Amino acid sequence: MKVIIVGAGIGGLTAGIALRRKGHDVQIFERSSLLSEVGAAINVCPNASQILSQWGFDFERSGMVSARNHMKASGRTLDVESSVTYPDFTPIYGGPWLLAHRVDLHNELRRVATGTEKPGKPVELTLRAEVVDYDVENGYITLGDGSTHHADLIVGADGVHGDAVRHVLGHSLSSIATGWAVFRWLTPSNELTGDPEIAPLLEDALSVRDGMTRFLATDEDMRRIVWYPCADNTLQNFVAVHQDRRTDDEREDWDRSASVEDVISQYSDFHPNIIKIIRKATNIKRWPLLYREPIKTLSKGRLVLIGDAAHPMLPPSTDQGQGGAQAIEDGAALGEIFTDIADNPSLDEIRARLAIFEQVRLRRVSAMQVLSDAGQDRVFEVRERAKQYMPPGVEVPSSMKEFRDHNFGYDVLEDSRRHLREYLDGVKN
Ligand SMILES: Cc1cc2nc3c(=O)[nH]c(=O)nc-3n(C[C@H](O)[C@H](O)[C@H](O)COP(=O)(O)OP(=O)(O)OC[C@H]3O[C@@H](n4cnc5c(N)ncnc54)[C@H](O)[C@@H]3O)c2cc1C
Structure with a gap:
């Protein structure tokens, strides 16, 4: 057919x-x-990874990181509110929970689709x-x-x-405006661990650990920074969610830029160590959330x-x-x-x-x-x-x-x- x-x-x-x-x-x-795949991370959950693994997808070559634990802490005080270590999801759900760089996932899918090694005639991509x-x-x-x-x-x-x-x-x-928007950026792990000013601050809620997802949040207005690694743990992915009524009639444009000052203006009451980490951000993108x-x-x-x-x-x-x-x-x-x-x-x-x-x-x-x-x-x-x-x-x-x-x-x-x-x-x- x-x-x-x-x-x-x-x-x-x-x-x-x-x-x-x-x-x-x-x-x-x-x-x-x-050439324009968004430079950000993506969760490849077990319901998706079990499919990809049956097709011989190479998670290692794609630099995917196993999601190992999850921590929730106050964005203002960094007091840890909960911390969960994940089990190995493969025996439970048939596939691992992975954190991937979108470009790596996309490249591997393209390779499997158009390559000659896997069953079937290679997909013709124009x-x-x-x-x-x-x-x-x-x-x-x-x-x-x-x-x-x-x-x-x-x-x-x-x-x-x-x-x-x-x-x-x-x-x-x-689309329906939700009144929420996100900032998104990636920071090389070694820019955090190798910076003599920042490295000493990376404890508990801020530590750079393999496969850890952190929610740094406020309770009353539900601003949150979700932070997790990708690309063999060499990059740290940040997603900062906040209310933004100005976004009411914008459409999602995943390539719209924002500045460090824009991010800080929304999170100025977050812990000073988080602000230091935000100051390291480059190439920040911002888009409204539409439902x-x-x-x-x-x-x-x-x-x-x-x-x-x-x-x-x-x-x-x-x-x-x-x-x-x-x-x-x-x-x-x-x-x-x-x-x-x-x-x-x-x-x-x-x-x-x-x-x-x-x-x-x-x-x-x-x-x-x-x-x-x-x-x-x-x-x-x-x-x-x-x-x-x-x-x-x-x-x-x-x-x-x-x-x-x-x-x-x-x-x-x-x-x-x-x-x-x-x-x-x-x-x-
Ligand atoms: C930054 C970001 C982070 C995300 N994180 C997660 C996550 O952690 N977990 C998760 O499960 N999901 C995540 N998502 C959502 C997920 O990426 C999308 O649901 C998914 O990419 C949808 O894939 P798609 O192929 O349907 O659409 P798309 O990826 O949008 O692909 C559509 C393609 O169609 C092409 N196209 C459009 N119009 C035409 C045309 N007329 N002719 C030819 N080509 C056309 C476009 O150029 C594009 O390449 C994230 C999304 C973004 C942007």
Whole structure:
């Protein structure tokens, strides 16, 4: 079967790998030159890492760091409020919890998708090719240069500002300002440990330790700095979340710069040692946090939406950290659901497979989207909204352990295989 994927982000590349493994002929069109992946870290949670490890993904080569412990401390006094050492998640959830540099994750996905070592025909990746139109019934996309390209299945993986969603829903995704914004930056670990002024300050809540995530927070207005390492522990990733009403009608622009003074103006009451660490920051980015409601369908005709194109989520500063993981689950599900299918499937067959995809994915991604609208400690704010998307008989998670079981303890490959089996058995009988 011929598949066109629009967008080579985490979702598009994962779908490419999953579909090539099932013998499909996959072409990805990517608008950019792929040199602009955001320089920041990302959590690769066990529900995503278990998929990547089954595909022979090299976590070590990608410099991914195992998440080892979690500490919460007061941003003002640095008094430690809680400290948890994580177990080895692989025996529990089938994969490790990893902290990755986004560029490293992206590069490894691209290598696996387009390389010759893994099963299937290498994905053909065409850069600087913008998809400007879709014919969802007949299975065509049009590029900016006017050329048209046909496929049995078109995967819209074009991200939060993409246009594929309009061709499924008839309108774009509207965003809701949350009144929150983040600053984000990376600091080389040795700039902290090797600085004679800062090194002596790096104790307890500020120590540079392998795989440690710290929440340095205030209780009353919930400002927080989330800090964790990536890239073989050589870089420290900082995400600073704060209320910012000025952001009401801005759209996310992940490349908008901010200064050290901008950050300090929001955290001036934080402990002086944190301020010293903030002063080391360079290349700071700032963006507003916008929320999107879950959508009601993921596909139309031969076009299916995956990743942020379908379900953009708030980032891990709200504790879920599942945006990338859900894009990976989507891609993996597509591969399983498009197994055992004719080379030139009819539109009806594509629709039937996409109906299975929707059964497997829509509730799960919608629940994650709603849960990302509040921290795990504020789940009461979204419980009623989240309830409708939980599987029958399953409660909305409320403790850290329940969140882990819900987020990490789901095997999308197995669930997709089960749904496909039921469908194929029904067709035979
Ligand atoms: C800084 C940052 C940190 C994050 N941290 C985490 C985390 O810790 N954990 C987590 O799970 N998630 C995290 N996320 C969210 C996660 O990265 C996203 O959910 C994920 O990247 C979505 O992937 P995607 O492939 O759907 O979209 P994208 O990565 O946005 O990719 C879309 C691609 O489509 C291309 N494109 C767009 N339009 C067209 C077109 N018309 N034609 C061709 N190509 C097009 C774009 O150029 C882009 O390459 C983070 C996000 C950011 C920005």
